[in-house]
Amino acid sequence: xxxxxxxxxxxxxxxxxxxxxxxxxxxxxxxxxxxxxxxxxxxxxxxxxxxxxxxxxxxxxxxxxxxxxxxxxxxxxxxxxxxxxxxxxxxxxxxxxxxxxxxxxxxxxxxxxxxxxxxxxxxxxxxxxxxxxxxxxxxxxxxxxxxxxxxxxxxxxxxxxxxxxxxxxxxxxxxxxxxxxxxxxxxxxxxxxxxxxxxxxxxxxxxxxxxxxxxxxxxxxxxxxxxxxxxxxxxxxxxxxxxxxxxxxx
Numbered sequence: 001x002x003x004x005x006x007x008x009x010x011x012x013x014x015x016x017x018x019x020x021x022x023x024x025x026x027x028x029x030x031x032x033x034x035x036x037x038x039x040x041x042x043x044x045x046x047x048x049x050x051x052x053x054x055x056x057x058x059x060x061x062x063x064x065x066x067x068x069x070x071x072x073x074x075x076x077x078x079x080x081x082x083x084x085x086x087x088x089x090x091x092x093x094x095x096x097x098x099x100x101x102x103x104x105x106x107x108x109x110x111x112x113x114x115x116x117x118x119x120x121x122x123x124x125x126x127x128x129x130x131x132x133x134x135x136x137x138x139x140x141x142x143x144x145x146x147x148x149x150x151x152x153x154x155x156x157x158x159x160x161x162x163x164x165x166x167x168x169x170x171x172x173x174x175x176x177x178x179x180x181x182x183x184x185x186x187x188x189x190x191x192x193x194x195x196x197x198x199x200x201x202x203x204x205x206x207x208x209x210x211x212x213x214x215x216x217x218x219x220x221x222x223x224x225x226x227x228x229x230x231x232x233x234x235x236x237x238x239x240x241x242x243x244x245x246x247x248x249x250x
Contacts, residue, residue: 079218083227086209090230091142093202097233100195101136101155107191108133108162111184115165118175122168129165132158149231156235162188199233206230 112126119126136154140147166185169175210229213222222228 076217076221079212079221080225083209083212083218083222083225086205086212087227087230090202090205090209093198093205094142094148094230097195097198097202100191100198103191104158104188104195105133105137107184107188108158111165111181111188114178114181114184115169115172115175118172118178119169125161125165125168129158129161132161145228145230152231152233159235199235203232203234206232 108129112129115122116126132154136151136158138151138154140151142148175181206229209227212218213227213229
């Protein structure tokens with residue numbers, strides 16, 4: 001039996017079940033393989049680095065933000081503590097002034113009682129000083145700056161009234177030579193010296209307090225904490241030196 005050329009003897013025919021691996025590679029297949037084994041790891045590596053950088057950068061930013069918040073909170077608390085401390089120191093200084101002022105208040109009636117026997121024609125002045133003393137002794141709220149200012153103003157008027165009293169007493173030689181009056185004037189001069197020292201201490205404390213309240217962020221913190229500026233204890237220029245009653249009764 002003869003074999004024809006058409007029978008395909010000597011060749012290996014390709015069946016439909018032959019694997020694709022054994023088929024010739026086209027350009028698209030080559031590109032796909034290269035991308036699978038070379039480019040993809042590079043892309044994955046690059047994307048990983050970008051993600052890690054973004055995460056680390058975000059973490060650092062959060063740390064900085066938290067640090068800034070901590071600094072603000074600590075600074076605000078320190079300023080608050082400073083404000084409260086300086087307000088308390090100013091109130092303490094005000095109380096020290098009141099202690100000395102009460103000594104003045106207690107001494108004035110004795111001085112006026114002694115003067116009454118010699119200054120019969122000065123009843124109006126004596127009455128005025130008595131009323132000024134009563135006004136200065138009125139209770140007030142130390143935490144209210146307006147009330148403190150009114151209290152200081154009343155004390156200033158009383159001091160001015162006493163200076164007028166001692167100036168008028170110069171015209172009464174018998175009063176100047178009275179032993180009881182001499183003792184009273186020495187005590188009064190000593191009290192006025194203590195008041196002057198307490199006033200300087202108070203004004204220094206008020207200066208520290210008001211500076212803390214006025215300077216930002218103290219103004220904001222003081223407003224939240226209810227801390228207010230306090231008035232200075234200012235007196236007339238002529239009365240800045242401690243009153244020495246003996247200067248009037250010589």
